[in-house]
Amino acid sequence: MKAILALLLISLSTLALARDELPLNEGSFVDAIKTLKTSKIAELLGEPQKHYELKDDHTGTVIGQVWQYEYLNTSEEGEYYPTTELDIVGDRVATVVFMNDLDKEQSPYVPTPLEEEPPLPECNPSC
Numbered sequence: 001m002k003a004i005l006a007l008l009l010i011s012l013s014t015l016a017l018a019r020d021e022l023p024l025n026e027g028s029f030v031d032a033i034k035t036l037k038t039s040k041i042a043e044l045l046g047e048p049q050k051h052y053e054l055k056d057d058h059t060g061t062v063i064g065q066v067w068q069y070e071y072l073n074t075s076e077e078g079e080y081y082p083t084t085e086l087d088i089v090g091d092r093v094a095t096v097v098f099m100n101d102l103d104k105e106q107s108p109y110v111p112t113p114l115e116e117e118p119p120l121p122e123c124n125p126s127c
Helices: 002-021 026-033 038-045
Strands: 050-055 062-070 083-089 092-099
Touching: 026 092, 038 062, 038 092
Parallel strands: none
Antiparallel strands: 050 062, 062 083, 083 092
């Protein structure tokens, strides 16, 4: 039982230490997070609460990721944003988005079917 309690305390202190290594204030956070690889971000912040992969429709290759964390960052006034989103391309953060009113049931990144474009007209020799 003591071992379990010790592991719990260590994990909580590690999380607190990790958050101390990255600034919570939005401006400083953006400057710091853009210098880190995704492996280091995951090490510091843990796995995101929500994670989406954006794939190429033809090859199925992952071309980007969206990681969302809850109540991670503060505004200049010191109030927490409900959601911080990291848009990742390759192994680096390309965009950081701070959201105040994200609907928890519906993410903006849920794919919706695209309308198929009408076929191009047949081309004849005079084209």
